[in-house]
Amino acid sequence: MTTDTLIAFLTSRMETASSGLRSAQLARAIESAVREGHLMPGDALPSERKLCEQLTVSRTTLRRALALLEDSGVVDRRLGSGTFITPRVLSPKAPLTGFTQDMQSRGMTPVNRVLSKQVGAIHPDESFNLGLAPGSRVMRLERLRATEESILCLEHAVVPLSTVGADFDPSGSLYAAMEANGMRPVKVVQRYGATLATPEMARHLEVPVDSALMVLHRLGFASDDRAVEFTRSYFKGDRFYISTELDI
Missing domain, CATH: 1.10.10.10 (Winged helix-like DNA-binding domain superfamily/Winged helix DNA-binding domain)
Structure with a gap:
């Protein structure tokens, strides 16, 4: 261009x-x-x-x-x-599923441990990612995503309040609630990186401080191309893999 x-x-x-x-x-x-x-x-x-x-x-x-x-x-x-x-590491195209559906499809029982649920005015970095005006209302969720056997990741999700409603139960499926309001993401942009566990992350994930974590930034878009989800997930290093398929 x-x-x-x-x-x-x-x-x-x-x-x-x-x-x-x-x-x-x-x-x-x-x-x-x-x-x-x-x-x-x-x-x-x-x-x-x-x-x-x-x-x-x-x-x-x-x-x-x-x-x-x-x-x-x-x-x-x-x-x-x-x-x-910058170079980007993108996941291969696959059916878009939430954590709950993904775990169930693998024969596992998903466990959501809710750490916090807050409703308030949007922050500047959230405004940039979600494309919302200053003062817009959003819901912030902090959850541990796990199975009955082990903790998988610490997740921070931000969604426009209109996509789920203030009475959303964070122990349930976020995507199911968004779908009920006709606002379920139909496409996402994902970016992967690495970081070190802060004391708070280490406590939640039950790993030593400064342990290597994989971080996934996920921006979800509804059918009208509006951004409806901004999520940051921090995975334990031994619980996350990236698989790609290349044509040669």
């Missing part, structure tokens, strides 16, 4: 974006360009000066947008070199 074409794409996405912070709108526009294949891993973004001039945004707004994208692993900012799209 040429620079002019990219600028036109970003401008169009920002003009049709829902209300919200200008920096979040720009960040989502750039992420859309990556998700739709207009920007590829390793591609360099135009210079900050050119982006500011062509998109009519301030340097502060642009840098806030790039900071959001860097925190989400979409871009890599290299001092003196520029900003580049």
Whole structure:
């Protein structure tokens, strides 16, 4: 994609974006360009000066947008070199299922240990990922996902309150509740990484502090392309594998 074409794409996405912070709108526009294949891993973004001039945004707004994208692993900012799209590890396409359905399909009994359920105003990083305006109401769930035999992961999920309702029982299936409201995700974008267990994570997962964990960031979209789920899952290193199939 040429620079002019990219600028036109970003401008169009920002003009049709829902209300919200200008920096979040720009960040989502750039992420859309990556998700739709207009920007590829390793591609360099135009210079900050050119982006500011062509998109009519301030340097502060642009840098806030790039900071959001860097925190989400979409871009890599290299001092003196520029900003580049990072390589992504994507899962192969498979039927989209939630934890409860996935465990049941494997003949296991899913166990949800609810650590917290909160309803409140959206945070800036959540606004960026879900595309909601500041002040929007969301539900935050922190749960341990397990089977009868062992703990599998610690999960932090954020969903628009309208997708499940304030009376949602977090011990049940989140996707089932979303489906009942016609808001079940039909596609997801997933990003994998690694991190070290904080004292709180270690306590919940029953592993030593600083143990290696696999982290999965999951952004789910409804049939109308609205983001309806932002989940971060932290898996014990010995309980998570990535399997891919390559055509040679």
